[in-house]
Amino acid sequence: MPNRLYLRVSRSQVEWLAMDETSGEVQIRGQGSLEDFAERTVDMQWTDDPVVMLTADTVRLTSANVPSRQMRQILQAVPFAVEEQLAEDVEDCHFAVGDRLDNGELRVAVINREYYAGLREQLQALGIKPVVVTVETDHLFDPAHTTVMVDGADALIAGARGQAYRFRLDQLSLIAALLLKDDTPPLRVLVHEEKLQDTDLLLTQLRVELEQEIPVESVEWEGFEYLCRHQSGSAINLQQGEFRVQVRKQRKTSVWRNAANVAGVAFSLHTAAMFGQGYFLSGKAQAYEDEARELYKAVFPGDRNVRDLRRSWRSHLSSGGDNGSDFMALFSSAAQSLPGSNLVLQNINYNESRGDLILQIEAPRSEQLVLFSQTLSRAGLEAEIGTISQEEDRVRGSIKIKAFGNS
DSSP states (O other): OOSEEEEEEOSSOEEEEEEETTTTEEEEEEEEOHHHHHHHTTTOOOSSOOEEEEOTTSSEEEEEOOOOOOHHHHHHHHHHHSGGGOSSOGGGEEEEEEEEOTTSOEEEEEEEHHHHHHHHHHHHHTTOOOSOEEEGGGGGOBTTBEEEEEETTEEEEEOTTSOEEEEEGGGHHHHHHHHOOTTSOOEEEEEEGGGHHHHHHHHHHHHHHHTSOOOEEEESSOHHHHHHHSOOTTSOOSOOGGGOOOOOOSOHHHHHHHHHHHHHHHHHHHHHHHHHHHHHHHHHHHHHHHHHHHHHHHHOTTOOSOOOHHHHHHHHHHHOOSTTHHHHHHHHHHHTTOTTTTOEEEEEEEETTTTEEEEEEEESSHHHHHHHHHHHHHTTEEEEEEEEEEETTEEEEEEEEEETTOO
């Protein structure tokens, strides 16, 4: 009986391979449509979770600079961080994230949401419900190399910065010349031992084109089977967010007991929250007013009998006097980007010795803090996002601002 089923799915066909993982013996293999797969494997059973890989021409692999370490905030910010790299609207895409690269950027996979949802439904109709779905090239990813593998008439390339592609083998020299830069990790090529002679001329052209020596590794298995036997634990799992699969290993009685406990706790918390919400909201407005007044006194201790805080702030911002001029210049520049941004300024802290201004800001989503930081940078300020924390349906974060040139 086959121990593990492997599938590689493209837009036009599916390849399948079943392997006894103890002996490494391939039990069955083939390719065709999903209907062909169903017909040829109708009497077979799989004892472990199936492994599903998507071809690299259906998924975009890239990287994004997202400073947050909290997964919820990362998933909120990633679409906006890679939006300019996409040929379709972010609303039409499903995003999944992987590990961080050496430069701190996150590896990201992007796929059309409608296509992916339809594919999952087709697989589930055949009884295939994978917990993990990856991209073929992710199993070639190596942060120390740019890896190329010959796969029949095609070639797969996995860059050390997260990018990956599938293209025709006769385009190898052109694609490699476009992708490889001076700071790109060294190239390595994987070729099935029986195809070394067939690809020798092409690899010679590649060496001439790149003007460098290129190591070629002879591998025992070709293409799809090589990927099946070299599964990477760091490959990005597309089954995230709305497509995440819950793995249940508990007995049914235990599940129902836990569900009842959760329901009871949830009801108690909801009831307590309803009673506390009225009291909380009634005091919040007064608390904000008191906080604003204390903040003003801390920044301008010399002012007495302040009746109109808004007018007093405006007066100081427009005065431009020597006392606190650096603070006023920074705060005035930063404040210009706040109106209309859905950001709420909660606290201000100015360090005169360092010359930096720290704003505590509340926002509906973490990516709005990222966009605000980028806006300040474009305005000629040095802006750095500090801590970000999730509070109910909003996020709170700090942004340190200073003028360029201040140490």
